[in-house]
Amino acid sequence: MKNKVQSVKDLLIELKETSEMMIDLAFLALLYNHKTLSEEILRLEESFDELHTEFELKVLELNKGGNKEGILGLVRIGYAAENLADAASNIAEIVLRLKHTHPIVKSALEESEEIVELAVVKKGSWSEGMSVEDVEEESSMNIIAIKRGEKWKYRPEPDFHLAAGDLIIGRGFIENKGSLETLCSESEKLEVSESSS
Numbered sequence: 001m002k003n004k005v006q007s008v009k010d011l012l013i014e015l016k017e018t019s020e021m022m023i024d025l026a027f028l029a030l031l032y033n034h035k036t037l038s039e040e041i042l043r044l045e046e047s048f049d050e051l052h053t054e055f056e057l058k059v060l061e062l063n064k065g066g067n068k069e070g071i072l073g074l075v076r077i078g079y080a081a082e083n084l085a086d087a088a089s090n091i092a093e094i095v096l097r098l099k100h101t102h103p104i105v106k107s108a109l110e111e112s113e114e115i116v117e118l119a120v121v122k123k124g125s126w127s128e129g130m131s132v133e134d135v136e137e138e139s140s141m142n143i144i145a146i147k148r149g150e151k152w153k154y155r156p157e158p159d160f161h162l163a164a165g166d167l168i169i170g171r172g173f174i175e176n177k178g179s180l181e182t183l184c185s186e187s188e189k190l191e192v193s194e195s196s197s
Contacts, residue, residue, distance in 0.1 A: 029091065132159070142172055145169040
């Protein structure tokens, strides 16, 4: 029984963190009219549905204990997380359907000094094997999420090390545009950083 409870707990934490990440990414995609990020959110929603189904099945296994109110509460929490994930997907679909940026969003973009960038760590690049902290310091971008295979890591720890094939989502000031892509595709550090060291 303890193993079943721990399994449900782990799945619940993953549901919470994934739905939270999806909402954050969806609003970023909307704010920056980012089509590629929107597509990633829709792919993430598919895996979230599988995760939610697994969570429900594990919760039902606990039902043998007789605590029906507690079980019902877990089911409702899982359903609430699914609603968040669905809302994020709806936002992503809106972004993909938009042919033109809404004036309000366009105005917000013009006033914003921040950008969102996606980059894939290529084999042999400077970023391969480096920590999140190292890449953030070198690129002056804040890494908010990493996709490795089909797994997402939201708000990665500073000592998390990158591997070839990782998809990185970073946010930072517009003057650092392209820095993340450069570090993930080239074997050298950024020239600006070298000259300042």
